[in-house]
Amino acid sequence: MTFDELLATYEPKLAAAFRESIEAIKSSVVLRTVTEALDRGDVAAAIRAIQIEPEAFTALELALQEVFNAGGVSAVQSLPQLVAQDGTRVIFQFGVRNLMAETMLRTISSSMVANIVEDQREGLRIAFEAGLARGQNPTRTALDVVGRLSRITGRREGGLIGLTAPQIELIEKYRDRLLMGDVDGMKAYLELKTRDRRFDRTVAKAIREGKPVPADMVDKIVARLSDRNLLLRGKTIALEETRTALSSVRDVAIRQQIEAGKIQAQDVTKHWLHSGSEHPRMQHVEMAARYKAEGVPLDQPFIAGDGTLLMYPHAPEVPARHKIGCKCRLEYRINYIAAGLRRYRARAA
Known part of the structure; x- marks a missing residue:
């Protein structure tokens, strides 16, 4: 497979693995524990209750390992044939269990997960503090962050888990603008590429009347905005990490052949x-x-x-x-x- 074919094959798999990890985190949240922490004003405890831990991203790490192995095999298969001094054809091989390969994979994987976890915790802190600053009750603040259960799917939808700190700041900003009836802010919302256009009429009506968007509609608007940003986040992580894995493993694959004395x-x-x-x-x-x-x-x-x-x-x-x-x-x-x-x-x- 070519680099482009590998990218097209494995980028969606990594994106799906990221979404799977986030869904697992959401489904394991005990809302009461988060709410009680916020009721005490203990944002750190609320973040811990959501359990954004490295272990939660095992599916993503396994998907990355698959990319790494496929990239290494592809790299050696693309090398031109070479004949040894005794006339036999040199067989280029890639081993994911090779110490060099294992070290590189561990480096990429641990860095990826550490960055996701660190950014998640910072994003959750921003979201919880923003909710408390608005004077919302702890339950509403918790639901804004972890998402609300869908009667249809039984899963939590919306919420801010999985988003980057800048994405959360953006969403919280537009939540405030819609709730406040900020005309300029609502006009800016209508320019967002990740908005759900089905709510444009509601926002446009609020702009014309110079009134806030009703709170229940804001919940729906922000939930869709969050979901679409989460899809974007997953695609971004998948694309960057797939490129990193494929580029790194090609270098490792060449060095393995040198280590084996083949080149x-x-x-x-x-x-x-x-x-x-x-x-x-x-x-x-x-x-x-x-x-x-x-x-x-x-x-x-x-x-x-x-x-x-x-x-x-x-x-x-x-x-x-x-x-x-x-x-x-x-x-x-x-x-x-x-x-x-x-x-x-x-x-x-």
Whole structure:
């Protein structure tokens, strides 16, 4: 499978695994425990009651492992055939149990989950404090955060669990604007791409009359806004983590072949390829122009215009400004001619 085919296959699986994890967290919430904590004004206890723990994202980690393994197998299968000195064909293989592979997978997986958990806890703090600041009773504040049970599905819908802190801040801002009847704020709501357009008439009527949107309608509007932002969150995580896993495992796969003595590091070069996206990072365009032809040695980083060192696109240590939304790729080239000349000279000597 090509990189694009792998991305198309596994990105939806990671997004589904993220949603599965969030649904499991929602379904395990004991509303009374959260409400009692808020009644005491203990926001930290309310957050703990929701149990946003690393273990809750096991399904996501397992999906990432599947991506990693498939990417490694694909990487070695794409390498050109090589014949050894004795005339036998060299078989390139990838092992997910290899120490190097296990270490990289653990690094990516633990970083992904740690970032999700940390951001979740911060987002919940913002949401609970916003509800209490509005003077809402603890039950309503808790329901706004964990979601309300649907009579049809029996599941909690809406709520803010699973969203990023910035997403929660945005939703809380528009909840306030709708409840207050803020005309400019309601007009801004109608520009949101993640809104449910079925409520546009209700909001437009409130704007014309200069009145707040009824609280029960605000609950419905915000629930749909939350659900759509959660879908967006899942897709974003899946896309970024799938790219990170696939880019990282390709590097690991090449190094496994070197470790096994099948190729030599001195014969491998990396070449930065730009995606040609509609809104490119100019530094990445410049790197593609600089490194596409000659490339750099395997253990040498690419140097971005701002001085950032990048071993490859989406490497775990790459800062967000060079990572989020990046669609760049690497091409690994193996100089078989140089390797053959060395073998020839060795035999001649």
